[in-house]
Amino acid sequence: AQKITQTQPGMFVQEKEAVTLDCTYDTSDPSYGLFWYKQPSSGEMIFLIYQGSYDQQNATEGRYSLNFQKARKSANLVISASQLGDSAMYFCAMRGYNQGGKLIFGQGTELSVKP
């Protein structure tokens, strides 16, 4: 079975500071991909970053980086220099090689950036 766990229902961060959103996963697939999505109040799920299970380096996309620790089965999202517009729900998701294109999502973390 595949499972994504996000243990932080809500997080607060001061503007311009960095924040880490936790994500752990469980899968029996030998190959898989990990994703982070942002969902603002408007409802759209916005793709942020992707990490493949065999990628040697941690993924980075602008202010977003993924701290991938395969042995610990964790894929934490790090947002540097937080901005007010970063306030949103953040979802970690996984797609196993044997699952077709199916994404399994976590429960999400609500991030609030304080001015």
Add this chain to the structure above:
Amino acid sequence: EAGVVQSPRYKIIEKKQPVAFWCNPISGHNTLYWYLQNLGQGPELLIRYENEEAVDDSQLPKDRFSAERLKGVDSTLKIQPAELGDSAVYLCASSLTRSTEAFFGQGTRLTVV
């Protein structure tokens, strides 16, 4: 380039009535997904299409839900009859292939009263 377009954005219906949602994926994307998102939870897959073929509909409640993707482009998701528990956000997503990242629309928020 336009993203995934869904309509309507909001829908309020009485229970036992039918309802339909429409999705236009990103041009050229072969894979299309319908997800259900209940309040406070992450999305869950209802059905996945590869072109016009439904390749994964194991989570679709087939007694009341149906979907189609004519000509492998636009897709509709229908509920008939709707129940109170169907109140949720219905998200459509598309990807170039099943192995590439999925892009989501803004969703349709359904309220059944």
